[in-house]
Amino acid sequence: MSVTVRVPAKVNVQLAVGAARPDGFHDLANVFLAVGLYDEVTVTPAEELRITCAGPDADQVPLDRTNLAARAAIALAGRRGIEPHVHIHIAKDIPVAGGMAGGSADGAGALLACDTLWGTGASRSELLALCAELGSDVPFSLVGGAALGVGRGEQLTALETGGTFHWVFAMAGRGLSTPAVFREFDRLAQGREIPEPVASAELLAALAKGDADALAAAVSNDLQPAALSLFPELADTLEAGRGAGALAALVSGSGPTTAFLARDAEAAEKVAAALRASGTCRAVRLAAGPVAGATVL
Numbered sequence: 001m002s003v004t005v006r007v008p009a010k011v012n013v014q015l016a017v018g019a020a021r022p023d024g025f026h027d028l029a030n031v032f033l034a035v036g037l038y039d040e041v042t043v044t045p046a047e048e049l050r051i052t053c054a055g056p057d058a059d060q061v062p063l064d065r066t067n068l069a070a071r072a073a074i075a076l077a078g079r080r081g082i083e084p085h086v087h088i089h090i091a092k093d094i095p096v097a098g099g100m101a102g103g104s105a106d107g108a109g110a111l112l113a114c115d116t117l118w119g120t121g122a123s124r125s126e127l128l129a130l131c132a133e134l135g136s137d138v139p140f141s142l143v144g145g146a147a148l149g150v151g152r153g154e155q156l157t158a159l160e161t162g163g164t165f166h167w168v169f170a171m172a173g174r175g176l177s178t179p180a181v182f183r184e185f186d187r188l189a190q191g192r193e194i195p196e197p198v199a200s201a202e203l204l205a206a207l208a209k210g211d212a213d214a215l216a217a218a219v220s221n222d223l224q225p226a227a228l229s230l231f232p233e234l235a236d237t238l239e240a241g242r243g244a245g246a247l248a249a250l251v252s253g254s255g256p257t258t259a260f261l262a263r264d265a266e267a268a269e270k271v272a273a274a275l276r277a278s279g280t281c282r283a284v285r286l287a288a289g290p291v292a293g294a295t296v297l
């Protein structure tokens, strides 16, 4: 018997970053939107814990116990006093180290899949607490939709959305390390007063209305200058998307994936074609959101 869970990627439509905390994390106002690009995590009983991964970026995914999916299985089994003896297979379509929470998706997916396979019957709040232990973005991968994350991003409030938003994502030729981007944020912020991170009222209203133009006017990412500082060529990708009529162009989370908001599916196709022709990125994908979080298939 196997259990397969499908988990979406995310884009941060607002990422407001506060000053570094004593524990090294940063307080955030992190507005997540789940988009229709998915990893699938399948768990099957096995002699011992084993991980395999397939997909375009599979060679960049660690297959040992540092994999977030393995950590999720170990954490849940530990709570129940059982051995995490499963084969975890990840069918990976979310870019690795791309700022789209691919590893987090696999962590949330493995947790839900193992809970289902083992019949451990964890409550939603127990699953969310385990997710938060695995990483700041992992709780959102479980819940999906649209949500505001505060604290280090793990304390979620679901957000209303009044429609579907159409996005184009440009994958970069290499990854960016999330801790390195936060460190660069700190370096660039030296000597400057960092305001408390707060969610934008205009942005939340735009999401609630399903108004793409208003959302485009309100999106922001405080990590974008840091990502551009470490990966200056991303400016060319952003410019190519803007030139093709994207309503908004921004770095997704810590990057280096760039995200382009389009008015509708047709406009998204035009932006995608222009990005492909620009030669400024490795691959281009279209995805709409919000979509549901981790789902047992």
Ligand SMILES: C[C@@](CO)(OP(=O)(O)O)[C@H](O)COP(=O)(O)OP(=O)(O)OC[C@H]1O[C@@H](n2ccc(N)nc2=O)[C@H](O)[C@@H]1O
Residues within 6 Å of the ligand: 012, 015, 024, 025, 026, 027, 028, 030, 098, 099, 100, 101, 102, 104, 134, 135, 136, 137, 138, 151, 152, 153, 178, 179, 182, 252, 253, 254, 255
């Ligand atoms: C930046 C964001 C935006 O959604 O995502 P990505 O762009 O990486 O996908 C997240 O905050 C990433 O969340 P996640 O990838 O789960 O990070 P974690 O494993 O919790 O932390 C990795 C490292 O990132 C930094 N970090 C993360 C979250 C946070 N609020 N403050 C931080 O300073 C810390 O250096 C930490 O050691």
Ligand SMILES: Nc1ncnc2c1ncn2[C@@H]1O[C@H](COP(=O)(O)OP(=O)(O)O)[C@@H](O)[C@H]1O
Residues within 6 Å of the ligand: 060, 061, 062, 066, 067, 068, 069, 090, 095, 096, 097, 098, 099, 100, 101, 102, 103, 104, 106, 107, 175, 176, 178, 254, 255
């Ligand atoms: N299941 C996983 N999938 C991808 N990366 C993983 C996974 N587990 C651990 N990692 C590690 O996490 C790093 C960040 O990956 P990822 O979550 O894809 O990016 P991001 O944090 O930018 O959204 C990778 O470089 C990899 O070393």
